[in-house]
Amino acid sequence: MTKQQSRTQILKKRSKKKEKSLCFSFFMWIFILFLLAIISGFAAITAGFFYLSRDLPQINTLSDYRPAIVTNVFSDDGRKIGEFYKERRIVIPLSDMPSNLLNAFVAAEDSRFREHPGIDVKSIVRAFIKNFRAGSIVQGGSTITQQVTKSFLLTPEKTYERKVKEAILAYKIEKQLSKDEILFLYLNQIYLGHGAYGVEAASENYFGKHVKDLTLAECAMLAGLPQAPSRYSPFQHLELARQRQVYTLNRMKEEGMISNLEATEAMGAKLDIKPRKNWFIERVPCYTEHVRRYVEKKYGKEMLYTQGLSIHTAVNIELQKIARAAVNKGLADLDQRCGYRGPVKNIPALQVEEFCRTIAGELNGSRPVKGEIYKGVVLEVDDYNKVTHVRVGDITGIIRLATMTWARKPNPKISYQSARISKPSQALNTGDVIYIKVLEEIAGEKEYEFTLYQEPIVQSALLSIEAETGYVKAMIGGRDFKDSQFNRAFQSRRQPGSAFKPILYAAALDKGYTPATIIIDSPVVYEDRLHDRVWKPHNDAGKFYGPTLLRQALTNSRNIVSIKILQDIGIDYVISYARKLGITSPIPRNLSIALGSSGVSLFELTKAYSVFSNLGYLIEPVFITEIYDRDNTLLESSKLIRKKVIDMGTAYIITSMLESVVQEGTGQRVKALNRPAAGKTGTTNDLHDAWFMGFTPRYTTGVWVGLDQEAPIGRGETGSRAASPIWLDYMQHALEGKSVEEFTVPEGIIRVKIDAETGLRPIAQSKQTIFECFKEGTEPTQYTPSPDEVLSTEELFKEGF
Template identity: 55%
Template sequence: MSSHHRNRRTSPPRGRFISIIKWFFITIFVCSAAAAGLAGTAFFYFSKDLPSVSALKAYRPPAISTVYAEDGTIVAEFFRERRIVISLSDMPDHLIEAFLAAEDSRFFQHRGIDPQGILRAFIKNIQASNIVQGGSTITQQVAKSFFLTPERSYARKMREAILAYRIERYLEKEEILHLYLNQIFLGHGAYGVEAAAQNYFGVSARDLSLAQAAILAGLPQAPSRYSPFRHPERARERQLYVLSRMVSGGILSQEEAETAREEKLSIYPRQNLYIEMAPYYTEYVRQYVLQRYGEKTLYEEGLQIHTALNLSIQREAEKAILKGLADLDKRQGYRGPLSNVGVAGIEAAVASIGEDSGETPVKTNMITRAIVVHVDNQGQKTRVRFGKHTGEIPLSTMRWARRPNPEVAYYDIRIQRPGDALKVGDEILVRLVEKQENGIWDLRLEQIPKAQAALLCMEVGTGKVRAMMGGRDFRDSQFNRAIQSRRQAGSSFKPFIYAAALDKGYTPASIIVDNAFVFRDETRDFTWKPKNYQDTFYGPTMLREALNKSRNVITIKIMEDIGMDYTLGYVRKLGLTSPINRDLSIALGSSGHSLLELVNAYGVFANQGKLADPVFINRIEDRDGNLLENNRPFHEKVLSEETAFLMTSLLETAVSNGTGWRARTLSRKGWPVAAKTGSTNELQDAWFVGYTPQLITGVWVGFDDEASLGEGETGSRAAAPIWVDFMEAAHENLPPTSFPPAPPGIVTVKIDTETGLLPIAESKSSAFEFFQKGNEPVEFTPRSGQIEDEKDFFKQGL
């Protein structure tokens, strides 16, 4: 066969090969075109509704609204996301490098998506049989945080990748880092590195050490799983991982990493300012701002709320309340142990108490649970254990722990030995006094008081509320008894009746007969026989004496004389806005009022007749420093200076020679005091309201269920000690001063103290008294035998 024919037979295979090659490339082209078309379609589909990344240039995340005391101390924060934005330049380099090493080591090389990083993370996770690395870049995390939901789906990942690419084209790398480090959630309510640094270490991000920075950088993957609070060992593992990544990336030397590994870190939960500082005060502020500016503004717009709170005297208010209620509670006797675990349960119960069980480490003056392990009646002491500690309670400190007996007065019952109150296995409360040299704690038996109390302190002249306690413990009850509660005012209401009488023609020297008095209401077929506190009548009594001794019958007679309508109109002028009954019992404080109302009304006397608006907030600014609200003191003249002066004088006598005698200790230290006690029927409410030239303070004590406070627990006994303790501490740094001098309309006249008239030689006693000009007495006391039978039921001389 010729070569020609051989060549012709071999050409078809070659042609077929070229044809195959041609069709292969055509197929590749078609597939590529199809893939490109599909990719383009997918890109168009997933990107068509994506938001614009231009909003990232004007980064204004939700910001914390901060509440300040008047000295600038932060006392509360309100937020949905606790975030404090700081600039990248304020962050230490090792903090930024730690996050880059842990989350995106090729951040400055890629353009938003890092295939190499995704592959590396995939391999590492396969090797570890667990997810130890994430494939998302920092830019992708920014895209997800700002624009997308946290759902796990391929569609969301596609949208995330597209947004990341756009962000990289729109922002500089440093801008992306700034967004990421301020936006990222790092656990326990902290967003961004500044809030997290404060949360975990109590410092600014500016001051973080390398070891601390590595802890934070380990959190983004799973903040709850690696929480330093809840899972310190896991957090430690992540810290070591971050440090090793920094070494492998050439950021740290082995020696630097080792130093950071060995650093001992103190990690404590961040103090809850809202609860710890002045919770009743700041909760009142929160409710006001919420009502006026709305929820979004309060929790997202970073308001700067500057209050009138004086933090130092707020602390004194809390101390006085706790001490006063503890003293009251102990006067009622011991209610018994929390439980009895039995001898067999002692070890388990002891182990459940203390640091190992998650409770606060022991320290002086704290109250903790303890288990009675031995009652020594001969040695007159009780031994208890709590956690790893042992303590003893001397009998001499627990004499109060009587068993309440309704048939015997509390002062007649005293325990004679520890076993009268305690037995082995009792779970009790103790207060730590001092740790002895032998390691045994000196303890005191305690119990949680059942009664509640409220205190409100306002500055004279400005109306600024300097301190407020709405109850014993905000954790147990958020009900604010200083503002929300309406309790019978009792005798603390009487000064308003006397002020009304002074403006109706009465004087401090007016004589009113204190005798049996029957009031009949024909329309309601009701008969009332009012009586004084000790069921005694005192005959003719001068008005000054009637107020400082808190005479019930005289107060009722005065009010009936001046008239119901006049009285109600008068007390409304003083700022009392709560509903008031239309009967004579209101003279004894039968209507309910808030502590704020009473303090503000007493302030009219202290402010020389001017009613001041209470000021809780000085000013409010937005996050940019624009002033939203500026509350300057506002006063309205509602009484004459003369009447206000006379009332202050009368209330001073109530302290120096009346029911407010416990406040004399303040007077002896140089501060004049004007005050009045208040007690209600069945001793359900105890009040003490009074003022110095600088501060007006009111105290209320009672049970929420309106039970009786107990025998003898009047305003003088239950409320006044709290008032005195607080006011002494509040005035410690205030210079003593005097009440304003008598205004021009006041004259001083010497009178006969039995008749209220001008004295004569035969007068048994005389004293100088204040009068408004024109109301001073002009008649002399009649000589013996000249006094006619009393015709005026209420008073002589008018």
């Protein structure tokens, strides 16, 4: 081989080596780049994972699950009277949920729940293809675990970023929790419509029962709701809800969870779907609202509405019902005494049928219920037979004259007793649209008997405190909480009139007065030179009664005597005394406060009267007895705060004097209670406010009646006529079946016979004697002068001695 050939071969070998080297280098670079791409992709994924998961909630154990739950309010016997929440959720353990419920949700929402690791790839791929074809997100592939994460992420928007976050959190949850624990979170967290979060709240919403009591058919209906709670609402779209129920039952059957027979029976089962009770409105709304304001102020909105407090109160549901009934009856009676204000409107005969069809539609096929109020139309007024024919929807009936004789035209100058109507045409005309109350269905006929009704315009408030404990057992803040949430028992300040006088008289007793002290009831005139005015106070009857015993002055509510007492013992002293008894409202420094001119709340005045029933001790009223947090830790508990503020003897003597008010004074209507009772009426100028404040050894109760706009209530509507019947009605029913108790007489009280005219020791010639109570050492020692002694004194006076 020549040198040239050898050289050529060497060059070729070198070329081949170079080519191999370049090829190797190329593939090496490709490999390196591929590795870098993998590493970069992994790094990007890792970074993305950490980036997207940086703000995700941590759920490592079930103890981390602290959702917003319902705060419950309870009465004195543990019955629920109210709820407060942002999300109505009641968390219950999985053991309280029937297996049919668990299976129904799994079958309807995630049949492979027990198998997949939190993410179901098949579902995701299927959803991705549908979304790609549609050009937008139209279907999700979420598992139950992902739905749990969605509720925790609180991001309802449909984005791929959120789906990635769901997957990340689902993966984390699956690593930390068991399938049962995930199901527990899901069934307590999920929104199921109409404010219900979780299956327990939804079960109460739709079926009025606990989850553990649900039937298979009911379980299947609940399991059909998550896809679209509003669309499949059993309240609003029952047929669509049934379609989802059938779908769920079929899925359960396909998965072998139930038999074909069970599915068929459940599909045909009749469901009793009824709206959940509105605890707040139906039980004791005013009381519950008062509690809500207190808790919100002390603990904050977040605590109240999300942290599942258990608030136990002192209210008694039965007493509250009695109070409500008494107020309603008292206001209805008062309203009728003031006359009939006329129909809602009058419609021509051609519009009667259309009007009745509208009312029939509102009734929705239901029959009128005894005691309920309905809107009807007058068909005929029959003066001869003294009946009025009316119609309510498709129902006809009559109103007898005997039930509507009160329906005169309002006239404040005419007494209601002397102005009864004698025929129905004096009040009603054909075509009148009126409100009527169902009395009863006439036996053997299809007609109803109704009575004419009108909504009272006067308001009332009632507050009742248990004497020994201070527990506020009943509170009515107005005629109807749905119409007005203003609490007239607590928030309103109105003039108490003569109901303030017992505070003044108690102050006088502690200044040396006794029930037998004589005060001259005679005309007085007070000049106000600063404002160039003259005040000439007078008694309600316009008369002056001369020498008057202190007991008699309070019994008959003598204004002049009260003013003279205030002037004697001092305005500042009386104001200070009122403060000791719990009156916190501003009290002006003038003599008119003796007549109750200074506004107070019913709560304050009832609290003050409770001092008398508790023999001088002020027991702080209690609305809330205990509050527990969601972990059943006691946050606060009421304590008996009992402070002696006035002398026991003073408290008893005032009680005795207020018994006289009931027995022979302005509060005589209350005698019908037929047990020891003390109280005082109150009426303000122009009859704007009517009060009755009273107590027995068991309860201290106050009643106020008036108009919100501070106008006259009606002719003759004093505290005796307008307020005391409500008090009596309430107390009669509240004390029914309870033993009769006497007021306790403290040590140091003695009873002494005195002359009823002079207040001194009686003599043989005394016309009337009574036994009067005194603090020992304050009883009179002088005897009543004989007629001869009085005469000689007069003669001496005439002679100039």
